[in-house]
Amino acid sequence: MAHIAVDIGASSGRLVAGEIKDGKLVMNEIHRFANGFREVDGTCYWDIEHLLNEIIKGLAEAKKRGYDSVTVGIDTWAVDYVLVDENGNRLQDVVAYRDSRTEQTISKVSRQISQKEIYEKTGIQFLSFNTLYQLYEEKRELLTQARHIMLVPDYLGYCLTGRAVTEVTNASTMQMLNVQTRDFDEELLALLSIERHQFPPFAEPGEELGPLLAERFPGIDLPDCRVMVIASHDTASAIAGTPGEGENWAYLSSGTWSLLGIESPKPVISDLSLQDNYTNEWGVFGTYRFLKNIMGMWIMQEVRRHLTVDYTFAEFVDEARKVKHFRQFVDLNDDRFLNPANMVEEIKAYCRETNQPVPETAGELAACVYDNLAIIYAIAIRDLEEMTGRRIDRLHIVGGGANNGLLNQLTADVSGRTIQAGPSEATAVGNLLMQMIASKEISSLQEGRELIRASFPLQSFSPEEKAAQRIEQFYQHRKGEKV
Known part of the structure; x- marks a missing residue:
């Protein structure tokens, strides 16, 4: 059917x-x-x-x-x-x-x-x-x-x-x-x-x-x-469509927003999770999506909209590969980036106000966004481990952002975790799986995730040791700043 x-x-x-x-x-x-x-x-x-x-x-x-x-x-x-x-x-x-x-x-x-x-x-x-x-x-x-x-x-x-x-x-x-x-x-x-x-x-x-x-x-x-x-x-459908197995994995649903978290059998509510603004959204079959809401590809959509030259998202990645990375720290979760009049000018203004190099070219702007998303992802993974007591060895990136190989590699380097990217259509996949379960065509979510692993090519990214050391120094230097 x-x-x-x-x-x-x-x-x-x-x-x-x-x-x-x-x-x-x-x-x-x-x-x-x-x-x-x-x-x-x-x-x-x-x-x-x-x-x-x-x-x-x-x-x-x-x-x-x-x-x-x-x-x-x-x-x-x-x-x-x-x-x-x-x-x-x-x-x-x-x-x-x-x-x-x-x-x-x-x-x-x-x-x-x-x-x-x-x-x-x-x-x-x-x-x-x-x-x-x-x-x-x-x-x-x-x-x-x-x-x-x-x-x-x-x-x-x-x-x-x-x-x-x-x-x-x-x-x-x-x-x-x-x-x-x-x-x-x-x-x-x-x-x-x-x-x-x-x-x-x-x-x-x-x-x-x-x-x-x-x-x-x-x-x-x-x-x-x-x-x-x-x-x-x-997001709930995307997580249902994530091919995780075992316990030591987290997910990143990467689209307009970045939703990074774990699938938990119970809510995680503590002073620390309140302080760091983590959420316990309900998932399928009585689970909870304990996650952090992080800005996502919306920022690049808005950067693209306000540049005089129209770059495709693939071209942004190509341009970002040509420039030096990790030149500035930008708190992309600041409310000022939620819906500014001009995203390009807002990023530049933030850098000026914080006495950091101002990105000017399309490649510098893209690198700034990708670098800082990767940093925020890495910090969120560390926070998750601290709040749940669960070791996270693998991060599954699903959604449209899974196609961004540069951001995937940066995230592996910064976090020191193996990244598995795909499927990019996880939301539609999770939607379809729940229909199949409702129709009794498949018996469980576990069977559905086995079906995903058999059906879609998944790409792995391992952290590069030199990059990980460099980013660890950056993290230690910046860790006192609120993300």
Whole structure:
């Protein structure tokens, strides 16, 4: 049977069909489309109707290609929500997480409930755009009218099937679920003046959501679709699609964001994890994704956008190989890099303000970004070992960033760990695996990861000793600085 992963990121989306043939997972991209937020009257919005229309276009294309009966799973980014009224209609456009409305909200909320208490309840990192803070800033009249508050992939599934659920891996990112009760925290709901029933019932990855209601899309020839609940947070799907085995491995989901962490059977909540802003997002089959949110390829997308010469990402890597590395330390996790007016100028301004060499050329800018991502990754691995007591020997890099051989090698050199890169399509792979488990085509996540290792070429990068020594000196020199 064929399965279709609907995988939507901040800049693009696609539909990918997957089947098991001759003991391997074979994938075929059916449809690709652009995504992005737009600014209207000072507020950043997603075009949610565009996303729904593109999903339907992709399913119609699947039918044209001979996929008559399929399962479908939808993953997107986290935290952003849709308000739906009693009649199933959206109450407003969907505000994007990069909007500025929550810049000061953490401090507002912390005056009512301390950060320590929130962290002990939820185990979730403090990011200014978490759903908790977005809902705090939301218009009260809209929240009062909302019958359902749904995250983006749940809303898209609702549009297809008519069934409203709250998928748990994505819901955990809201910073509103209590790790002890495994439900929405009553005190946080009271803070927002929201009732528990406004959030649809929980659904776990591996369940069936329901059949696609073709009558909602008249005149379009669609396949017979059963929509499955998968790990609808793209990072949760990416980790499900990571070919790790044993215990001493960590993952780096490298895309718009860099998510570096371990798969844990229980949350890790301590003063140190709070101090270093590590998070405990829920994973598939009751696991936790204990990870650090780090800036990712978004920075290079923005650097590219603001240069007068248009470089491809492969050309950035080629240019970066030509210049001297590790000339400056830039805290890429600083909020100033979240959505600046001009990323190139912001990086240069940071270097000037900290009395460091200012990168000028495309190669110098790319090297600056890659070097500092590698440094932050290495520090995060050390922190993970300290907080969990688990030795990390191997880092699996998945997602689009797995194709950047220079960054992979820099990360191996800085961290002193072996890097295994691939698959680059881990999110779609994890999405498909959970559909296969829900359909009983494969029996477990372990079997699914064995299938990944048999299906995709994986590339290894070993640390170069001289580079590791040089970076160790750099780390010792800089370790007092906050990353």
